[in-house]
Amino acid sequence: MNVNGKPYRTIWLEGDIVKIIHQPFIPHEFEISSLRTHQETATAIQEMWVRGAPAIGAAGVLGMVQAMLHSTPDNYRKFTVDAADLLKNTRPTAQNLFFEIDQVLHCIEQANSWDDACEKVLTQANHSVDTSINACQSIGRFGSELFQDGDSILTHCNAGWLACIDWGTALAPVYYAAREGKQNFIYVDETRPRGQGSRLTAWELGQENIEHAIIADNAAGYYMSRNNIQKVIVGADRIAANGDTANKIGTFTKAVVAFEHGIPFYVAAPISTIDFDCPTGLKIPIEERTPDEVLYTWGMADNGEFLRVRTAPAKSSAKNPAFDVTPAKYITGIITEEGIYQPADLHQLNQ
Numbered sequence: 001m002n003v004n005g006k007p008y009r010t011i012w013l014e015g016d017i018v019k020i021i022h023q024p025f026i027p028h029e030f031e032i033s034s035l036r037t038h039q040e041t042a043t044a045i046q047e048m049w050v051r052g053a054p055a056i057g058a059a060g061v062l063g064m065v066q067a068m069l070h071s072t073p074d075n076y077r078k079f080t081v082d083a084a085d086l087l088k089n090t091r092p093t094a095q096n097l098f099f100e101i102d103q104v105l106h107c108i109e110q111a112n113s114w115d116d117a118c119e120k121v122l123t124q125a126n127h128s129v130d131t132s133i134n135a136c137q138s139i140g141r142f143g144s145e146l147f148q149d150g151d152s153i154l155t156h157c158n159a160g161w162l163a164c165i166d167w168g169t170a171l172a173p174v175y176y177a178a179r180e181g182k183q184n185f186i187y188v189d190e191t192r193p194r195g196q197g198s199r200l201t202a203w204e205l206g207q208e209n210i211e212h213a214i215i216a217d218n219a220a221g222y223y224m225s226r227n228n229i230q231k232v233i234v235g236a237d238r239i240a241a242n243g244d245t246a247n248k249i250g251t252f253t254k255a256v257v258a259f260e261h262g263i264p265f266y267v268a269a270p271i272s273t274i275d276f277d278c279p280t281g282l283k284i285p286i287e288e289r290t291p292d293e294v295l296y297t298w299g300m301a302d303n304g305e306f307l308r309v310r311t312a313p314a315k316s317s318a319k320n321p322a323f324d325v326t327p328a329k330y331i332t333g334i335i336t337e338e339g340i341y342q343p344a345d346l347h348q349l350n351q
Contacts, residue, residue, distance in 0.1 A: 001161040002207045009165050011050055011058050016069045018062045020050045027203040028300040038063040038083045045090040052163020053237045053273055054132050057096030061128045063087045064104040068121045073114035080108050092285040093246055093323050095238040099272045100128055135270040135337035136167035143173025143268055143335045147184055151230040154187040154220055157248035158200035159235025169235040169268040178210055186212040193293040217250055221257045232258045236269040243328030243343020244281025249321055255330035264332040271336050276350045281325035291318035
């Protein structure tokens with residue numbers, strides 16, 4: 001996707017160094033960070049320098065490549081198992097992280113030697129990256145068929161290419177439709193407390209010259225009630241086997257309001273986001289992040305200084321669940337790389 005007209009991926013590997021677009025600085029600064037060890041890659045996931053379920057999965061894979069390359073013929077099996085534990089413990093909700101790391105561990109288990117393991121892990125990493133990009137592009141192709149020219153579409157959080165390696169999930173149909181010549185308007189929830197909508201989604205859409213407006217999280221119902229929104233599309237961090245979906249906090253609210261107004265509500269995610277071992281959304285672990293994200297705000301001051309300011313009373317505490325779960329009954333369809341499925345039909349993908 002585009003940054004000032006230049007194509008980029010969100011995350012990639014150069015030798016044994018993981019390169020990422022440092023997302024906390026966007027939209028004010030565009031910076032590439034170099035992560036030199038799997039420990040640094042784990043920190044990047046934990047601190048949300050890279051975020052979004054498919055991008056986290058890619059970071060997990062590339063972190064495992066680093067661990068493999070930095071191990072020795074004598075210790076590589078234990079070293080990579082320990083690395084996998086470290087990477088998996090960074091964020092508990094996104095299913096892609098666990099799925100992708102387990103694929104790498106399987107390759108190492110099947111290897112006959114350190115050299116063989118290195119080759120297998122690098123092959124698996126390249127396969128995972130290519131599969132993720134192709135899946136997101138396919139999601140874009142299937143999802144774009146749902147959009148009529150002139151539709152206004154609401155999205156929550158950032159499920160664009162910054163949340164993946166390329167294309168995105170919820171925004172992939174928007175980009176695909178734009179390439180088909182459709183003129184759609186995007187309502188962008190700000191997505192408190194970290195503002196992934198107002199910072200990241202709006203920035204992406206601006207780079208693609210797609211018309212959009214940032215709205216306060218609490219304004220979505222107002223626009224739905226006035227027939228200003230025809231579709232809602234969001235991403236997912238984990239989808240239970242019954243179709244219940246965990247996504248950024250605030251998604252559940254949007255789904256209920258859309259349901260009340262008869263507005264189709266779609267989830268876009270690759271099949272790797274579906275946890276077929278998780279029966280319902282009640283079993284999805286929900287990450288609780290630091291209260292500081294609610295109590296403070298980061299931004300660019302008029303003098304160009306990037307700083308943090310407290311917006312809440314000094315004596316106030318906060319609670320900060322990072323995700324909520326939307327029950328399957330509110331979801332019109334789940335857009336995957338294999339097509340669009342009703343939540344009750346996801347079992348067809350578990351072959």
